[in-house]
Amino acid sequence: MTLFALSSLITAILTAILCIVILLNNFRSKVNRSWFWACFSILLWLLGLYGSVMVDNKEQALLWQRILYLGTILIPIFFFYFCINLLERKKQKKILWAGFLFALFFISLMFSKLLIIKIGERTNFGYWPVETGPFYWLFLVYFAFYMVYSVVLLKIDSKKYDGITKKRVQFVYYAALIGFAGGSTNFLLDFNLNIYPFGNYFVIFYVVFISYAILRHRLFDLKVIATELLTFGIWIFLLLRTLMDQTWQDVAVDGTLLGLVILFGILLIKGVIKEVKQREKLEKLAIELEAANERLRQLDEAKSEFLSIASHQLRTPLTSIKGLLSMLLEEFWGPLNNEQKKYLAQVTQSSDRLLHLIEDLLNISRIEAGRMQFDFKPMQLEELVKDDIKEMMPQAKAKGLYIKFEKPEKPLPAIKADSLKIRQVIQNLIDNSIKYTDNGGATVRLMQQGNEVLFSINDTGIGLPPGQHLFEKFERGRKATNQHTEGVGLGLYLADKMIKAHSGKIWAESEGEGKGSKFSFTLPIDQKD
Amino acid sequence: MSQEKNKIIIAEDEPTLIEMYKLYFERAGYEILHAENGRQCIDFAKKENPRLILLDILMPKVDGWQVLKELKTDSKTKKIPILVFSNLGQVQEIQKGLDLGADDYVIKSNLTPKEVLAKVEQMILKSDIDTRINPD
Numbered sequence: 001m002t003l004f005a006l007s008s009l010i011t012a013i014l015t016a017i018l019c020i021v022i023l024l025n026n027f028r029s030k031v032n033r034s035w036f037w038a039c040f041s042i043l044l045w046l047l048g049l050y051g052s053v054m055v056d057n058k059e060q061a062l063l064w065q066r067i068l069y070l071g072t073i074l075i076p077i078f079f080f081y082f083c084i085n086l087l088e089r090k091k092q093k094k095i096l097w098a099g100f101l102f103a104l105f106f107i108s109l110m111f112s113k114l115l116i117i118k119i120g121e122r123t124n125f126g127y128w129p130v131e132t133g134p135f136y137w138l139f140l141v142y143f144a145f146y147m148v149y150s151v152v153l154l155k156i157d158s159k160k161y162d163g164i165t166k167k168r169v170q171f172v173y174y175a176a177l178i179g180f181a182g183g184s185t186n187f188l189l190d191f192n193l194n195i196y197p198f199g200n201y202f203v204i205f206y207v208v209f210i211s212y213a214i215l216r217h218r219l220f221d222l223k224v225i226a227t228e229l230l231t232f233g234i235w236i237f238l239l240l241r242t243l244m245d246q247t248w249q250d251v252a253v254d255g256t257l258l259g260l261v262i263l264f265g266i267l268l269i270k271g272v273i274k275e276v277k278q279r280e281k282l283e284k285l286a287i288e289l290e291a292a293n294e295r296l297r298q299l300d301e302a303k304s305e306f307l308s309i310a311s312h313q314l315r316t317p318l319t320s321i322k323g324l325l326s327m328l329l330e331e332f333w334g335p336l337n338n339e340q341k342k343y344l345a346q347v348t349q350s351s352d353r354l355l356h357l358i359e360d361l362l363n364i365s366r367i368e369a370g371r372m373q374f375d376f377k378p379m380q381l382e383e384l385v386k387d388d389i390k391e392m393m394p395q396a397k398a399k400g401l402y403i404k405f406e407k408p409e410k411p412l413p414a415i416k417a418d419s420l421k422i423r424q425v426i427q428n429l430i431d432n433s434i435k436y437t438d439n440g441g442a443t444v445r446l447m448q449q450g451n452e453v454l455f456s457i458n459d460t461g462i463g464l465p466p467g468q469h470l471f472e473k474f475e476r477g478r479k480a481t482n483q484h485t486e487g488v489g490l491g492l493y494l495a496d497k498m499i500k501a502h503s504g505k506i507w508a509e510s511e512g513e514g515k516g517s518k519f520s521f522t523l524p525i526d527q528k529d
Numbered sequence: 530m531s532q533e534k535n536k537i538i539i540a541e542d543e544p545t546l547i548e549m550y551k552l553y554f555e556r557a558g559y560e561i562l563h564a565e566n567g568r569q570c571i572d573f574a575k576k577e578n579p580r581l582i583l584l585d586i587l588m589p590k591v592d593g594w595q596v597l598k599e600l601k602t603d604s605k606t607k608k609i610p611i612l613v614f615s616n617l618g619q620v621q622e623i624q625k626g627l628d629l630g631a632d633d634y635v636i637k638s639n640l641t642p643k644e645v646l647a648k649v650e651q652m653i654l655k656s657d658i659d660t661r662i663n664p665d
Contacts, residue, residue, distance in 0.1 A: 308619055312587060315616035315638035320545040326641035327553065355638055366619075373620040 005053040005126075008200045011207070012046035015039055018211045025215055034082040035214055041078045042207055045071030049186075049200060053126030058119070061127035065119055066110055073106045073139070075183075076146035079176070083150040086172065087157045095149075102142050109135055129190050140187070147180050171213045179206025227272045231265035303365070311362045318358075321351050349395060356431075359424070360490045367497045374421065374501055378414040381453055381523070382407070384423055385446055392430045401434060402441030412448055416526040421498045425506075428491035429457050429519050436517075437461030449522065452504070456520040464510035464517050471496035471506065499523070536560045537649065538582045540570035540596065542589060546637075550583070553642040554649075567591025571599050574606050580653050583645070585637075586615040586626070594629060601630030610656045612648060614640075 019039045026032045048068025055061045077099040109115040120130035154173040182202020188195045242254040325348045366372040433442040440460030499506040499521045506521040541547045551561050564570035568591045586593035600606040610632045618636040626634045
């Protein structure tokens with residue numbers, strides 16, 4: 001048997017196996033069914049080819065040639081049918097039916113002299129048409145048209161898909177190109193062009209690759225495919241070798257080798273599949289992560305914009321409340337009596353507190369969004385503390401409380417800090433002392449302690465029970481809940497965040513309930529400034 | 530001259546606020562030109578030669594950022610002191626205002642009209658001194 005005949009036979013057997021596998025895989029799928037027919041047409045052609053080589057008389061050769069031509073006529077139209085199903089194209093139905101009519105027409109011509117006039121022997125390749133009829137050219141046009149059209153559709157549609165579907169369509173496209181480029185060499189002998197007909201070798205790729213593309217639904221990766229094909233190739237080679245061995249010793253050696261290669265081949269394929277699966281998973285995760293990140297970034301932007309606008313909108317009415325109240329108190333529109341003044345001052349305090357609260361809430365949102373920005377500049381803490389005390393004094397006086405300030409023994413060095421934020425912290429602490437003290441007052445101290453500046457405020461208020469998490473959000477002294485309803489406990493939480501942002505520390509001390517409390521914070525002295 | 534000395538522009542679109550500032554500043558002896566939007570503010574600044582501009586940021590048509598850009602790049606108007614008074618108070622917004630050439634930036638809700646007036650008088654004084662040192 002020649003290599004040409006053998007290759008035809010092996011390809012035919014492989015194609016027949018694949019035909020069955022394709023049907024068993026999914027009988028309901030149109031893609032599977034249409035590819036079955038395409039494979040079947042290839043099978044007819046291969047059998048015809050094999051038969052034409054193996055027979056030794058013209059009568060039988062004619063039968064095999066008819067089978068061969070039946071396959072050849074059906075190949076392009078069944079492939080086109082398969083492509084339309086694969087690509088889910090509906091508009092090409094008419095062209096498909098026209099193709100089937102042409103195919104029937106050419107099949108009927110097989111029994112006349114219009115398609116092939118005479119067949120004869122060709123060295124090594126068996127019987128072959130030696131004289132073609134007048135319709136042979138039309139047949140070639142039909143063949144080329146459906147082939148080229150199918151390939152063009154595959155190329156166009158591969159752009160429409162993405163991911164695994166795109167890969168599959170591309171795979172079919174390349175397999176078709178290889179298969180038909182190779183297969184076309186088989187026509188050349190019909191024109192007395194003495195070129196080797198490579199068709200049956202290339203068609204192996206066409207059949208195997210496309211079947212693979214259909215069967216492999218999930219893991220469609222070139223690395224896996226290459227590994228599998230190579231391994232199967234080695235198995236088949238060793239199997240054939242073993243079958244053709246002459247002595248039982250050879251059979252034993254080759255058989256053992258085959259067993260080992262099968263075992264390691266499976267391990268190899270499994271390993272590659274695992275690796276590729278992991279890679280695909282990672283790729284998928286990376287894409288998801290990127291999308292999630294982008295969403296977060298957009299949300300963050302929206303939040304920031306919202307904060308900006310919300311703070312603006314909340315402040316606008318308060319500006320006129322505060323402004324007009326101050327004008328009333330300045331007696332802009334005429335003198336006020338003492339009671340009017342007293343209560344207007346209280347309204348002013350409430351509106352100031354509301355402003356602070358808004359500021360606190362916005363700052364907390366900013367801190368939690370990681371958007372709090374600090375403006376670190378050298379500043380004198382003592383000046384700031386004095387200003388703050390002056391500002392809070394009316395509030396203390398209204399409750400009959402004192403605020404004392406104990407100056408540092410020697411002037412403090414300048415520290416690098418965001419003065420607006422530190423001012424807020426100090427105001428919050430003084431405000432707390434006033435709020436939670438009914439008799440007495442608060443003493444503010446400032447001193448240098450090594451490399452740090454220490455601020456403390458000591459009051460004679462309700463004190464703290466042990467074990468409180470004062471610096472957490474919405475946490476307030478238990479007793480405070482009963483006595484005071486203002487404030488939501490944001491001040492200390494915020495103070496903690498702000499002092500920490502300055503690399504400082506903040507803490508509270510108390511001898512116990514009713515014994516007053518002491519709040520302190522430290523800020524580092526930046527030696528460089 | 531004395532008339533012109535006290536002419537200031539207030540660019541502000543909130544009716545309650547403009548009424549309040551107008552009352553306060555007029556009683557303090559200023560002539561107020563009220564711009565309801567940025568476009569009007571730029572026109573006034575070019576025609577009326579004011580001593581100072583009180584500029585809000587969020588305004589219809591042309592906003593305060595645009596006003597700052599136009600006035601501070603025009604040689605005729607860049608010497609007019611501009612006090613941005615806005616309720617936009619994030620660090621980056623204040624920085625943007627100063628980068629665009631604002632002479633100062635205050636958060637409206639933090640100041641009473643009295644405090645705004647004090648700020649304005651201080652800025653006019655400073656601008657007077659600057660002009661005397663560098664007349665051109």
